Amino acid sequence: MEYATVQGVDVPKLGLGTWRLTGDDCRNAVSTALELGYRHVDTAQAYGNERQVGAAIAGSDVDREDVFLTTKLEGGNRDYDGVLRSTDESLAKLRTDHLDLLLIHWPNRRVPTRETLDAMTELVESGKVEHIGVSNFDRERLDDAREDADVPIFTDQVQFHPYWDQTDLLDYCAIHDVLLTAYSPLGHGGVLTDPVLKEVGERHGKSAAQVALRWVIQHDEVVTVPKATSRDHLEANLQLFDFELTAEEMDRISQPSKLKTLSGVLRSRSPL
Template sequence: MEYETIQDTDIPKIGLGTWRMEGATCRNAVATALDLGYRHIDTAQAYGNERQVGQAIRNSDVSRDEVFLTTKVWPMHRKYDAIIDSIHESLARLGTKYVDLLLIHWPNPAASTSEVMRALSDARSRGLTRHIGVSNFDAEQLESAQESADAPILTDQVQFHPYSPQRELLDYCQANDVVLTAYSPLAHGGAMHDEPLATLGTKYGKTPAQVALRWVVQHEGVVTIPKSTSRAHLEENLDIFDFELTETEMEVISRPSRVRTGLSMLRGRFGV
């Protein structure tokens, strides 16, 4: 496993995302991931699976302090007290005294950024989380959140894959000591059928998905949390640190496309 070090914190380059995982499927996926060597697990209040994630961590042979655990606050909790109360509820469901990273799940235009970030900052000062961050914020929104927070923002978690390389946001994060956490790095399966990725996979003896993940983590200041429930795919996702793409190959893979990004989101939402 490789790590991204930022703000004196080591974050595993590859983690497990748990969006749309439920019940025993979620518990088994997290348990399998931990058994294989994953030490970065991502969940959220909105996912409805914090309890299952917490159970899997507690039942594993891995110590809690070895797991980098992230959860995200439902953005409809927009007032200070509601946010703090929801964090305590998350910790109770997870069965832990703290999370390693606490995010606001996405910007709510009806919420005060100052009030939201004050609540997250106070959660950190109370020991409910080691770090705070945001999710689905653009560069301008991230800058505003940084100005409003009393604690450093560790990450912005956003969709990031070859069709959505987030160049403006990535530049901002790299210049401001913020790690970019990439969700949907395989474009909801779109990367699996991508010709340039397949061609490079043949060259390196890797699958298109592995090439896409390598492209993601080879960026400076980027970590990723692909979702998988299959042991074989979980193993495959970890097996990306024994080859390196050239600068030219990195550019070939990166093809910003609103159409492909939109199609990937439809696949994720509706399975089309």
């Protein structure tokens, strides 16, 4: 495993995302991931699976202190009291007395970000939360959040993959010692048939998906939380640390495309 270090904290470069995982599928995926060596798990109040994530962690042989655990505030829990109440509920569901990271899930114009951050600061001061951050904030909103927060913003969790150019945000995070957490690193499946990624993968004996994930985590101070359910996919995602992409390959893989990004999002929302 490789780690990103920001604000003096080491975070596993590869974690497990749990969006759209529910019930036994979620619990089994988290349990298998921990068994295989994952030590970074990402969930959210809006996912409706915190109980399953908590049960998997509590039932594993891995100490809670060895797992970097993240959850996110649902949109309706952004006012001061809602932040405190819902976080206590999340802690109970996750069977833990603290979160490593609590995020604002999406920008919300109805409640001032400052109010939400003030409540999150109280949680840090009480020891219930180690670090706070945001998700789906662009550079301007991230900058505003950093100005409003009385404790450091630890991360911005955003969509990041070879088709989604986050250069400005990456540069900003690097300057200000903020972690970038990449979700949907496979472009909602769009990278799996990409000819460039397949060609590079053949050179390294890897799949297009593994190349895409390697491209993401090879950026400094970037970690990623791809969703996976089967043991095979969980194992494959871990096989990123025995090869390295060249600078030329990194440049070739980067193919900013709003059309491909939108196509992937629409595909992910289509019924099975």
